[in-house]
Amino acid sequence: MNWPRVIKFIAAGFMGLVFFLPLFTKAQYLSIPGSNITKLSSTLWSDLRDIKFCQAKAYCVFFDGLTILDLSDINSPSQMGQVELPPDGQKVDVSGNYAYLIALDSSIHLIDVSSVNQPLLINSFKIPDLLRDIKVRDDYAYVAAKDEGLLVLDVSDPFNFSLIGSCSLAGFQAISLYLYDSLAYLAGVGGLRLINVVSPHSLFLCGSSDVMVVPNKVFVNADGGKIYAYLGNSTQFSILDVTNPEDIIPLSSYTPASTLADISVAGDHAYLGLTYQGLMVLDITDRTSPEQISALRLGDYAKRIFFYSDFVFLTDHFEPTRIINVFNPDRPFVGGRWIVPGTGKDIVVKDDFAYVMCTNSGLHMLNIEDPTHPQMLSTLYAPYNNNAVKVEGDYAYITALLTGMQVVDIRDPYYPEVVAGYKPEGYTYGVEVKEGYAYLLNAQNDIQIIDIQNSISLVPRGSVLTPGTAQEIFVRGDYLYVADLSAGLTIINVSDKDDPFFVRSIPTVGRCKNVFSSGNLLFLSCVDVGMEIYDITDPETPMFQGVYFSSEGIKDLRVEGQYAYLTMVNQKIEVIDITSPSDPLLVASYRLLDNPGNLTVKNEHIYLCDARSFKILRFLPAAWSPKVGAKRMESID
Incomplete structure (x- = not known):
C-alpha cells in the first residue's frame, strides 16, 4: 500500500x-x-438573440457580440464582419452607419458599421435599468426600459449620448417596442401602452390596453385607414384596433395548439413560430377573424422568427436557422439555411488550424494563424449529438451519439468531405486516434478498435470491456489509459489489436x-x-x-x-x-x-x-x- x-x-x-x-x-x-x-x-x-435587416444585410445579436451577414444570396448567408462586445447582447437597431445594441448589463453599445467587414465599437452608454428593446429614428434612440418605461436619447453626437426624455409607467414593465408614426407602442407586463413621441423631450401616455396581460412582442401597421397593433405571448396572438389611442378595441385572438415562441407581421399575414411545430401562417385580411392558411413543420424547438422581404428566418434551439420562402404564403418552403454553431464539445489544434466539434451543427474549421482574429473556413454540417473530433494526418475523425464515427478528408479546409464511416451497435460517446487506429467509446463500456490505416476502408478489429463506465481514453504506446468513473483508472493492453485485454x-x-x-x-x-x-x-x-x-x-x-x-x-x-x-x-x-x-x-x-x-x-x-x-x-x- x-x-x-x-x-x-x-x-x-x-x-x-x-x-x-x-x-x-x-x-x-x-x-x-x-x-x-x-x-x-x-x-x-451560438446564442442568437435578435436580427435587424438593412440593405441586404442582417445584423445579428449574440450573447457575445454582433455578426453581420451578407444576404446577396438569401438562401446562403455569408458572414461579413463580427465585433465582440461586453456580454449578454439583447436587441439591435441600425440607422445610417451605426448599429445600436443593448445588453443585459444596461449598456447601449454604438458600433460603427460603415465598414461591414470590420465593425468597430466606438461608444457605450450606461442606463440604470434593465433595457429590453431599442428603436432609432433620425437622431434619437427610443429605449424600452423594464421599470423606467420609455427613454429617449439624443444620439446625434456618437461620442456623447444624452438622455433627453422619459415616460415612466407605474406598475408596467416593458418588454417590446414598436415605433409607428407619432406613437411608441410598448408591450410588457401590464399589457400595451401607447406613448406620444411627437416631441422627444415631452413624452406622455395617450392610451393603454390590458387585453393581453403579458405580451412579449408588438407589431403595428395600417390598412384601410385603420391602425392595428398585434400582440403575442406564449399562448395567443391578438389583434387590436388602435386607430384611436383613447379607445383601443380588441378585435380577435388566435390560440395555436402549440406554444407560441415568437410572432412577426407583414402586410395581411402573420407568421407564428411555434415551439414544437415550426411555422404557421395566418391570413389577417379580416382582422376580426384571423385564419390559418398554411403550416410548415420544422425542427424540434423553434425560438425566434424574423421577416425579411419575402422570407422568414426561423431560429431553433437545436437546428440551423431555416430561411423560408413565403412569397406565396399559402405554400411556404425552406429555401436555405444558416448554420448557427451549437455548443462546442471538442477541439483539436493542428498547425494553424482549429477543428471544433459542436453539438448540433457539426465540424467547424478555422484558421487561427492570428489568434486574435480566427477566421472561419468551412462547416461540415452534422445535425445531432456530436461529441468528439480527433485529427491524424489528412483526416479528421468525428463521432456522434447515434451515427458512430465518420472520416473526413480535411486536405482542403474550405471543402471538407466525408469519405468513410463506421456505425457500431448502440451509442458512440467518443474517440481517440493514434498511429493508424481509432479507439471508439461505445455503449455498455465497450472500447472498439478500428483499423484506419486505409481511411476510406475501415476495418473493425478487437474490442474490450472496462469494469467501470469509460469516460475518456489516452493512448500511450501499447496501452490505453481509461478514465473509468467508479472503477478509477483502467489500463488496457492493445499490443494485439485483435485481442486487447484488461490489465488492471x-x-x-x-x-x-x-x-x-x-x-x-x-x-x-x-x-x-x-x-x-x-x-x-x-x-x-x-x-x-x-x-x-x-x-x-x-x-x-x-x-x-x-x-x-x-x-x-x-x-x-x-x-x-x-x-x-x-x-x-x-x-x-x-x-x-x-x-x-x-x-x-x-x-x-x-x-x-x-x-x-x-x-x-x-x-x-x-x-x-x-x-x-x-x-x-x-x-x-
Whole structure:
C-alpha cells in the first residue's frame, strides 16, 4: 500500500470537514506575481438573440457580440464582419452607419458599421435599468426600459449620448417596442401602452390596453385607414384596433395548439413560430377573424422568427436557422439555411488550424494563424449529438451519439468531405486516434478498435470491456489509459489489436472522468477531489506522485510543459504548476461567464469551448518565487 498517499488523503478529508483544507494545501494557492491569462478572441457564437435587416444585410445579436451577414444570396448567408462586445447582447437597431445594441448589463453599445467587414465599437452608454428593446429614428434612440418605461436619447453626437426624455409607467414593465408614426407602442407586463413621441423631450401616455396581460412582442401597421397593433405571448396572438389611442378595441385572438415562441407581421399575414411545430401562417385580411392558411413543420424547438422581404428566418434551439420562402404564403418552403454553431464539445489544434466539434451543427474549421482574429473556413454540417473530433494526418475523425464515427478528408479546409464511416451497435460517446487506429467509446463500456490505416476502408478489429463506465481514453504506446468513473483508472493492453485485454484498475478517491499523459506522467481528474498525478514509467504499474485538491469539479484537463490546464465546473480555468508532481501549485485562474467544456493547449494558448462560443486565451507565466500566503490571481472574462 502507498502509505504516503493514504496519509495525505486522510489528512485532506479531515481538514475538509473542519473547513481547513486551504491551510493544508496552502502551497497550491500560491500565485505567480505578474502571471496573467487574457482572452484574445471568441467566435462560433451560438446564442442568437435578435436580427435587424438593412440593405441586404442582417445584423445579428449574440450573447457575445454582433455578426453581420451578407444576404446577396438569401438562401446562403455569408458572414461579413463580427465585433465582440461586453456580454449578454439583447436587441439591435441600425440607422445610417451605426448599429445600436443593448445588453443585459444596461449598456447601449454604438458600433460603427460603415465598414461591414470590420465593425468597430466606438461608444457605450450606461442606463440604470434593465433595457429590453431599442428603436432609432433620425437622431434619437427610443429605449424600452423594464421599470423606467420609455427613454429617449439624443444620439446625434456618437461620442456623447444624452438622455433627453422619459415616460415612466407605474406598475408596467416593458418588454417590446414598436415605433409607428407619432406613437411608441410598448408591450410588457401590464399589457400595451401607447406613448406620444411627437416631441422627444415631452413624452406622455395617450392610451393603454390590458387585453393581453403579458405580451412579449408588438407589431403595428395600417390598412384601410385603420391602425392595428398585434400582440403575442406564449399562448395567443391578438389583434387590436388602435386607430384611436383613447379607445383601443380588441378585435380577435388566435390560440395555436402549440406554444407560441415568437410572432412577426407583414402586410395581411402573420407568421407564428411555434415551439414544437415550426411555422404557421395566418391570413389577417379580416382582422376580426384571423385564419390559418398554411403550416410548415420544422425542427424540434423553434425560438425566434424574423421577416425579411419575402422570407422568414426561423431560429431553433437545436437546428440551423431555416430561411423560408413565403412569397406565396399559402405554400411556404425552406429555401436555405444558416448554420448557427451549437455548443462546442471538442477541439483539436493542428498547425494553424482549429477543428471544433459542436453539438448540433457539426465540424467547424478555422484558421487561427492570428489568434486574435480566427477566421472561419468551412462547416461540415452534422445535425445531432456530436461529441468528439480527433485529427491524424489528412483526416479528421468525428463521432456522434447515434451515427458512430465518420472520416473526413480535411486536405482542403474550405471543402471538407466525408469519405468513410463506421456505425457500431448502440451509442458512440467518443474517440481517440493514434498511429493508424481509432479507439471508439461505445455503449455498455465497450472500447472498439478500428483499423484506419486505409481511411476510406475501415476495418473493425478487437474490442474490450472496462469494469467501470469509460469516460475518456489516452493512448500511450501499447496501452490505453481509461478514465473509468467508479472503477478509477483502467489500463488496457492493445499490443494485439485483435485481442486487447484488461490489465488492471487502480481505484481513485473520486470518480475518474478525465485522463491525459505528458512524458512519463499521467494526470486524472476525479470528482470532488481534484487532479491525481501518477508516474507511468512502468506502464502497467502507475505510481502515485501527488494530488491537486479541488472540490469544485474538473470538466477537462490538458498538460503542456510544466503546467496543467483545467476547466472547472464553477466557470473557471485554472493553471497548475506541475514542476514538482508531489506538490502541484495553482498559479493562475480565469473566471468565465459560461460553463466551460473541453480545451486544448498549444504554445501557451488555451483553446476552449463553452456553452456559447469558442475562445482563444493566452497564459503568460512570469519569473517567480513562492511566498506563503501570496494572493491568488484571477482574471475575469
